[in-house]
Amino acid sequence: MKELSSLIKREIGKPSPIREIMKMAEPKNIINMGLNPEDVISFGGGWVDHYSPEDLREAYIRILSDKERFHASGGYSPTSGFDETKESIVNYSSILFNEKIEKENIIIGGSSTQLTIDLFRTLLDPGDEIILPDPTYANYYGQLSFVSDKIRIKGIPFLSQDWLYIEDKKEILSKVQEEMSKKRTKAMLLASPDNPTSQIIPDDFMKDLLKISRDTGTYLVIDYAYKTQYFSDEYPSYFSFSPLDYENLITINSNSKWGRGLGRRLGWIEASKDIINALERVQQTSILCPDTLHQMAFNEYMKDPKGLKKYIEDVRIDYKRASEITVQAIKKYLGFRHLVPQGGLYVSADVGEDSDNFVIRVLRNTGVIFVPGKGFGKTMKNGIRISYGPLVRKKEKIEEGLSRVGRYIHGK
Ligand SMILES: Cc1ncc(COP(=O)(O)O)c(C=O)c1O
Known part of the structure; x- marks a missing residue:
């Protein structure tokens, strides 16, 4: 047989740490560890488990039960999505975030995962630089490599050694300014709420980033995968900003998390017409x-x-409650330094040792799954990601899982 591409040969040996740990936790491996797969409690998944809106389910039923409409759903849509979908998004953004956006500034895609790699292809040449916070969503690294191994990733630490997030705003902004002033720096990409830290980028800090990016002509890309899962009563004012306000703002949006559409995938990007x-x-x-x-x-x-x-309000309160239960259980049973979620699905915690080893040891001894932090960036080397998202309808499992780990690590 002839050889596979050099691209895949380079990348195939670098699977995501999330996939690795999930593989290790497959039932046959769990049995080999002398554990019962039914006792496994997973804090590994990056997904939501609340019900979709009933009205959305009924919309599907109406389409599926109508022969002609079902037939129409088997046809191609325009490449950038239906005009009507763009209008729906204009409406959705206005209802939820008081955002003003126009149809011409929207493209519908298969998911934000696909749109992100397509955006990388659109913006980046070999030799260009992109700024990412450290830590950040692990998949970005692989997605960038699949575009070109010659793209420079400039990671700027957002998590300090004391485990404070964006502790020194001035210092971070001056690093961003320095990088964005370089000709080859095309974009900065960050998520808010973030994965794995579940922090929301502060309002004034984001406004400064927008200003620097505008002054330097650099794109500022915000990944809003968890936009509807914010925990304070008010969302930050920049949630209402659109490319009509800042021409170089690009937002990546997803249907996965707000209405549990992870397996019914759709996403969209908002950006300038070009x-x-x-x-x-x-x-x-x-x-x-x-x-x-x-x-x-x-x-x-x-x-x-x-x-x-009302649906979004109920859902976000439910995840907020799950996050509070998780934080309380971390304090009670583990005692690890951690970040308190401001949104999203995760708690990042510092285990005080290389987290690859920690996660494997904990899995073997307790049947509890965490995600090791290294894949998210250097700052998370000793960190783990504890996901409460998949346990939102089984909140009692949160305490059960973390108390089990507590008994193990404290030798009780
Ligand atoms: C920050 C971030 N962006 C994007 C995604 C993927 O979103 P989608 O389901 O729309 O592809 C995830 C999934 O966990 C994520 O955490």
């Missing part, structure tokens, strides 16, 4: 068009979105 136009060309080659059925159902749901605000 970027949208360019992305459309890239998307012709990557997915041809986004999913039609999911667009139709979303549009049907958004015809009468009375319940949307």
Whole structure:
């Protein structure tokens, strides 16, 4: 047989740490460790487990039970998505975040994962630089490598050695300024709420980033995968900003987390018309068009979105409660330094030793799964990510799992 591409040969030996630990936790491996797979409690998953809106489910039923509409859902949509879906997104953004955006500034894609790699293809040449906070979403590193191994990733520590997030704003901003002033620095990408820290980038800090990026002509890309999972009563004011306010702002959005659409995937990017136009060309080659059925159902749901605000409110309060239970149990049973979530699905905690070893030891001895932090960046070498997202409907498991780990590490 002839050889595979040098790209895949380079990347295949670098699977994500999340996949690694999940593989280790497969039932046959758990049995080999002398544990019962039914007793495993996983804090590993990066997903949500609340129910989708009933009105959305009913929208699917109406489409599926109508022969002609079901037939229509089997057709291609335009490459950048239906006009009606873009209108639905304009409406959704206005209802939830008081955001003003126009259809021309939106492209619908298959998911934010696909849109992110397509955006990298749109913005970055070999030799260009992108700024990422450290830690950050682990998949970005692999996605950038799959675009080119010659893209420079400049990681700026957002997590200090004392485990404080964005402790010294001035210092971070001056590093950003220095990097963005370089000709080859094209973009900075950050998530808010973030994965793995579940921190929300502070309002004044984001406004400073927007200013620096505007002054230097650099793109500021915000990944809003967890935008609806914010825990304070108010969202930061920049959640309302759009590329109509800042031409070089690009936001990546997803249907995965707000209405549990992880397996019914859709995403969208909001950007200047030039970027949208360019992305459309890239998307012709990557997915041809986004999913039609999911667009139709979303549009049907958004015809009468009375319940949307209340639904989001209930969901975010539910995740906030899960985060509080997790934090309390960490304090009670583990005693690790940790970040208190401001949104999202995770608690990052400092285990005080190389977390790869810690996670394996804990799994073997307790059947509890955490994600080791290294894959998110150097600052998380001794950190773990504890995900409460998948346990939101089984909150009692949070305390059960963390108390089990506590008994093990404290030798009780
Ligand atoms: C920060 C971040 N962005 C994007 C994604 C993936 O989103 P999607 O399901 O829309 O591909 C995730 C998934 O965990 C994430 O944590």
